[in-house]
Amino acid sequence: MTIRPFRLLVLCISLLIPAALCAVVLFLAGYAGQAISFNGLHFLWDETWNLGDLYSDPVTVNGYTLPMGAEYGVLAFIVGTLSSSGLAILIAVPLSVGAAIFLAEAVPVLESRARQKLSWLPPIRPVLAMLVELVAVVPSVVFGLWGIAVLVPFIGHYISPTGNGYGLLATAIVLALMITPIIASTLYDALLQVPKENRESAFALGSTHFEVVSKAMMPMVRSTLAGGIVLALGRALGETMAVLMVSGGGLNMLPTSLFSPISTIASFIVSQLDSAESDPTSMSVKALAEIAFVLFVITLAVNIAAKLLSSGALNVRSRKA
Amino acid sequence: MKLTKLLRNGAAALAIATAAGFAAPAHAATVSLVETGSSLLYPLFNLWVASYTTAHTDVSITTTSTGSGAGIAQSIQGLVQIGASDAYLSDAIVKAHPDMMSIPLGISSQMINYNLPGITNLRLSGPVLAGIYTGKITNWNDPAIAALNPGVTLPNHVIVPIHRIDGSGDTFIFSQYLAFSDANWASTEHFGTSISWPAVTGGIGANGNPGMVTALKNNPYGIAYIGISFADQVKAANLGEAELLNKAGKFVLPTAKTISAAAQSVASTTPADERISMVFAPGADAYPIVNYEYAIVKADQPDAATAKAIREFLSWCVQGGNVPTYLDKVHFMALPDAVKTLSVAQINKIK
Secondary structure: OOOOHHHHHHHHHHHHHHHHHHHHHHHHHHHHHHHHHHHOHHHHOOOOOEOOEOOOOOEEEOOEEEOEOOEOOOHHHHHHHHHHHHHHHHHHHHHHHHHHHHHHHHOOOOOHHHHHHOOOOOOHHHHHHHHHHHHHOOOHHHHHHHHHHHHHHHHHHHHOOOOOOOOHHHHHHHHHHHHHHHHHHHHHHHHHHOOHHHHHHHHHOOOOHHHHHHHHHHHHHHHHHHHHHHHHHHHHHHOOHHHHHHOEOOOOOOOOOOOOOEOOHHHHHHHHHHHHHOOOOOHHHHHHHHHHHHHHHHHHHHHHHHHHHHHOOOOHHHHHO | OHHHHHHHHHHHHHHHHHHHHOOOOOOOOOEEEEEEEOOOOHHHHHHHHHHHHHHOOOEEEEEEEOOHHHHHHHHHOOOOOEEEEOOOOOHHHHHHOOOEEEEEEEEEEEEEEEOOOOOOOOEEOHHHHHHHHHOOOOEOOOHHHHHHOOOOOOOOOEOEEEEEOOOOHHHHHHHHHHHHHOHHHHHHOOOOOOOOOOOOOOOEEEOHHHHHHHHHHHOOOEEEEEEHHHHHHHHHOOOEEOEEEOOOOOEEOOOHHHHHHHHHHHHOOOOOOOOOOOOOOOOOOOOOOEEEEEEEEEOOOOOHHHHHHHHHHHHHHHOOOOOHHHHHHHOOEOOOHHHHHHHHHHHOOOO
């Protein structure tokens, strides 16, 4: 057998990324190990999170040393994460599908005479498409600032019955704005890739423009759309700073309305880490690592589900066909 | 072969760049110190370091703002030489790391602010605040608040209690005020830089002191605790400042007089390791939410030059630098003379 240095090199490089991922997971699981075995499974459905009294002497419970009164339950954060990201997707998908279809199909084209008169105008479609893509690279903290300065007071004054603008709705809207361009630009690119023949055949069969888009083009880009949504969901689930600024930081309670304060896993880890670091037993940091592990599992599950969905493995109709 | 050459060249280039960066020194050796921690102390350290290093070119000091918990953790691990913290080290940490010291550098305090249209003279007490933050007192015209405010027409409106989401020295001293003045809070919530805030309908969390100011501004009928360094922003936002009930039974606002009264009353009882709370201090005029801002430093440093540099810098901070020129900009107060002596004694242990 001959050794092929190039192939070997490429193989090593390609293994680096999964190796790094495994290392992170192993580290998280290992570091959180003590917390995982102390908390048991009810970690997942307890609502109360309490770092305990970090200034009194640590106590020993079931053989584990931890601060007095410490109690770790993450249900509120799991619910906060899933509800805010889910709501954000609900808002973002129609917006971004609309934007992508508009860009690909419905951008007004000037008649040639008007075009000549307005030759100083830049071409509309590429400029709009670029603008949408630009929004995708705006740092999240900018969205957070906009949220706290504009969105939160707006919700407080005009929408919320209690007058409080911080909470689930504000978080979902900020996240939705952040992820809309991700979905829109992926979908826009895919729509441009739809073969001209498909589109024109549909027209030839007498379809309206709406039918062409909905029946001839959208089915072809379904898996790309799913992929875009997963990418977007990944960003929404992991968003930290912007969420911290507008979520209202709900603790020890589940959201009961759109205006309830919430905490997401990512934002909660950031907000608690500093206090956890002054815990002499280090159980607090380990419990935070355990939540990080939960976030990792959620993200993984979302990705796998989306892969299955888009590959059609779960789609009964396409299997029959 | 090639790689080592490359590395060597790189190192040489780096050395030249470093030397160029810190031009002046006649002494060959420059000691670099790193400070990290409390975001409240960060602006003060920046003022101090700028002045100090112009006069002492043989030291370079990097300041970073991370959070009191990070200041404590990183100074214990030896990652930084000076940790900055709004709270002193706990007994458990000192027991585990006996060479860690808490050295006061200045005195800060905290306001209780409210957003009540038309009301500018609200009075509050620890037990009432504890009631508000645990959801037992939910309306502004609750009899418990009315009893403290005779003659004030309180609105019949739900209270919006606002707390810090992030770990914070402000949460530490606020929860201490509640714990020291209300037995019920002491037994259920304790005190600390993060509190497991009881679920209060309508209550919200905000990030950082700037977030607290914005949240209070956005929420009429809200109440919040805000570090005194943000007094100017609070004033600009037109928010009220509550008079608080102190240990002597008097209502006081945080002023130079009431804060130094608290400082003076604790100065004589401050122990040699200076780990003491100034919250709810005795004294007729003492403001109840006042605290020492600490440098968290390891007594045993890896080498003599570093130890000397830390000693000299911190000594300057608590003496030459402990003057209104620097402190006023962040609304801090200078340490009482007795406490300066204690701090210097601790600083001299850095070897």
